[in-house]
Amino acid sequence: MFGSKRTAATAATTFGAMAAALVMTAPSAPAWVTGISVAPGLSFGTSTTYGTSCPYTVTANATWGDYVYFYDYNGGVFSPTGPLWVGASGSVTAQWTPYVRGSHTLVAWGQHNQQTTTVTVGSGTNVGFGCVVLP
Template sequence: MGNLFKSVSVAIALAAAGLALNTPQASAEIGTSVVIAGGGLSNGFGTGCTYNVVANSTSWSGMNFFDNGVQFAATPDVSAPTTRTASWTPTTTGMHTLVVTQGEDSKTIVLTVGTGINAGSSCLVI
């Protein structure tokens, strides 16, 4: 009975090891959220005012940040998954589509930008 138990234990251990080796490796992946931090005296986003686009990640791969298809920032690869931050200063009013990419993954935020009055530590959007 002891040999049967050892044989079954070894078979289970080998099967588990095989499953672990056959598990697909995680690809570059943006985490659960991309948010825009900053703002000022009023709601919304304004031209000439700077905001932080913050994206969390489950990968060490760098990220790329785009506004209406134009890249405005890129972050390098890092040694461990971490949150990435890029500064964004819209230059035109109207609809903006911000896209953050990492490998094959992407997250999109669509927002409206008004005319901003940058007061240094705050931004008034009209």
């Protein structure tokens, strides 16, 4: 009978330890990208405020601790590249420079979802402090 109490106690202890380990290693709440925006900066144009060869700041709002990737479906580059860690502010930024005129769909990819925004890019002339944009 003594052996069966010991076995029951060992089983209960083991079960409790396993349950605690599962709780401690459970994944945190899902991370979500909640928005993406592009600041036009000091760009001037008659049909659009975004021009080729001119840099713009793109901001994604996401869950703290998530990683966000930026992508342009139509010939633009982001700096820095690769995954960007979202800090306590809940946002992450990168510089985007489009190299092709037309419609650009910009994407902010997170762990569980993505957000997009579409902007129109004209022919730009980078004048150092801003951009002059022609249709």
